[in-house]
Amino acid sequence: MDIQKIRNQFPELSEKVYGKSLVYFDNAATSLKPVSVIDKWLKMSEKYNANIHRAVHYTATVATDEFEAARDRVKDFLNAPSRDGIVFTSGTTASINLVAYSFGEAFIHEGDEVLVTEAEHHSDIVPWQMLCERKGAVLKVAGVDDDGYIDLESFKKLCGGRVRIAAVTHVSNVLGIVNPVKEMVRICHEAGIPVLVDGAQGIVHEKVDVQEMDCDFYAFSGHKMYAAAGTGVLYGKKKWLELMPPYMGGGEMIETVRFSGTTYAKPPGKFEAGTQNISGVPTFVPAIEMLESLNGGDSLAYGEAVNEYLADSLSADERIRVFGVPRRTEDKIPLFSFAVDGVHHEDLALLLDKMGIAVRSGQMCAEPLMDRFGVTGMLRVSLLPYNTMEEAEYFIKSLDKAILMLS
Amino acid sequence: MGSTLQEAKDRLIEDFSMFDEWLDKYEYLIDLGKNLQPYPEEKKTEDRLIKGCQSRVWMDWRLEDGRIYFTADSDAIITRGIISMLISVYSGRTAAEIAADDFSFIDRIGLRENLSPTRTNGLLSMISTIRSVAQNNI
Numbered sequence: 001m002d003i004q005k006i007r008n009q010f011p012e013l014s015e016k017v018y019g020k021s022l023v024y025f026d027n028a029a030t031s032l033k034p035v036s037v038i039d040k041w042l043k044m045s046e047k048y049n050a051n052i053h054r055a056v057h058y059t060a061t062v063a064t065d066e067f068e069a070a071r072d073r074v075k076d077f078l079n080a081p082s083r084d085g086i087v088f089t090s091g092t093t094a095s096i097n098l099v100a101y102s103f104g105e106a107f108i109h110e111g112d113e114v115l116v117t118e119a120e121h122h123s124d125i126v127p128w129q130m131l132c133e134r135k136g137a138v139l140k141v142a143g144v145d146d147d148g149y150i151d152l153e154s155f156k157k158l159c160g161g162r163v164r165i166a167a168v169t170h171v172s173n174v175l176g177i178v179n180p181v182k183e184m185v186r187i188c189h190e191a192g193i194p195v196l197v198d199g200a201q202g203i204v205h206e207k208v209d210v211q212e213m214d215c216d217f218y219a220f221s222g223h224k225m226y227a228a229a230g231t232g233v234l235y236g237k238k239k240w241l242e243l244m245p246p247y248m249g250g251g252e253m254i255e256t257v258r259f260s261g262t263t264y265a266k267p268p269g270k271f272e273a274g275t276q277n278i279s280g281v282p283t284f285v286p287a288i289e290m291l292e293s294l295n296g297g298d299s300l301a302y303g304e305a306v307n308e309y310l311a312d313s314l315s316a317d318e319r320i321r322v323f324g325v326p327r328r329t330e331d332k333i334p335l336f337s338f339a340v341d342g343v344h345h346e347d348l349a350l351l352l353d354k355m356g357i358a359v360r361s362g363q364m365c366a367e368p369l370m371d372r373f374g375v376t377g378m379l380r381v382s383l384l385p386y387n388t389m390e391e392a393e394y395f396i397k398s399l400d401k402a403i404l405m406l407s
Numbered sequence: 408m409g410s411t412l413q414e415a416k417d418r419l420i421e422d423f424s425m426f427d428e429w430l431d432k433y434e435y436l437i438d439l440g441k442n443l444q445p446y447p448e449e450k451k452t453e454d455r456l457i458k459g460c461q462s463r464v465w466m467d468w469r470l471e472d473g474r475i476y477f478t479a480d481s482d483a484i485i486t487r488g489i490i491s492m493l494i495s496v497y498s499g500r501t502a503a504e505i506a507a508d509d510f511s512f513i514d515r516i517g518l519r520e521n522l523s524p525t526r527t528n529g530l531l532s533m534i535s536t537i538r539s540v541a542q543n544n545i
Contacts, residue, residue: 018429350433350485354430355430405437
């Protein structure tokens, strides 16, 4: 496989920072964009900028077709039973907030419970806390073990009583551990509890089949999976989307509007109030094409080798403590969060930055996890198939140099 | 101290101008950080914590013979280096001297544009603490 051919499709990879080649290891925050996605976005902005679904003129029709083609593509990508279960949002956060609000309005009452896990991103904690505050409900939290796996026994025990919905992450953005979401959905459904899966990281690395997973909702962002920023998806089972009240009122989400009362459109329109991200959403089509080509074939084996090299190098270094230790290699995405004894994560990130390496440092929007592992922050490197073995080797060498400078 | 506020600033600007590479400047900041005067553990309290930094920064001060003496600490070493610079320039000065300063030497060293925004915020928070202590003591 010619990795350079892949890299050529991502213009930002040829950028220099401080005169050095950029090593982009902050992919869990956002992925770089391939030319195909940039071109689609440009085309939608340059040639077919028109508002969708309303006007009868030519460009509006093209724009609408492109937007709706993206819905079909996402539906196939997720193996969703119907295109009406695909709601476009601005990102994972918006998708989760939509469910926390709308589902909450319809089904959560005083004294009810909402179940989350300790591995959640703030975006899958705070909307539920806000819901609980609004409704007088109670947030229950299932813990993770020392290796970063969700404690299924404690999760099971919490499933019951007055839990009305559970929200679990497919893959933690800190630990990189792939959670057994299918099993967790089964456990919840046995207790009659619907499940939202936060797929912000999962969608990028795991094959997602929402029918097989049987989740009630699956939320993810476009920008982490090569699509334009400001795009996101909420997949929802029809029965819920139909019963849930709208999240926002406005244009497009209505059937008829009278001052005496308004009726709402059917899903997904009911949840797509206002002008949508008309230039961004069509980029899902080339983005999914890119993702499917990169997550299969030759690049899979190459990525695994890079991943293994990083895992081995980091865990062999006695100064380094890695969080999220997989029991099987397939349980982990190429993401490594770690702390270095006696060295502050931010100092490391600053030095690595000057060496041209983009990493993430801090609490990574997961303060409860930082508390769980007794640290004030971590350093995180996260890779995509366009990252190379050379970059990984340069990173390990640079990290060693930075640690020596700081100790 | 011996030197004036202006002399202390000039010395730092000169020290930093000796390095072309930013990695070397960081090395220098790390050295300054390692040699920062010890800060008492019992003064690492919530009310002395400066908001706006990704790393934690505690700052304390006392007034003695009309001069303000600052002490500070951080859990990150590069931040400790920055603290050390700020202390060498502003500690032991009168409130009026500090309040009259425009803090532009930070820009002349190139610190502001070479630190990430989160770190710059921390730097700005430290500066605004020093400034408000001075203003409250005029």
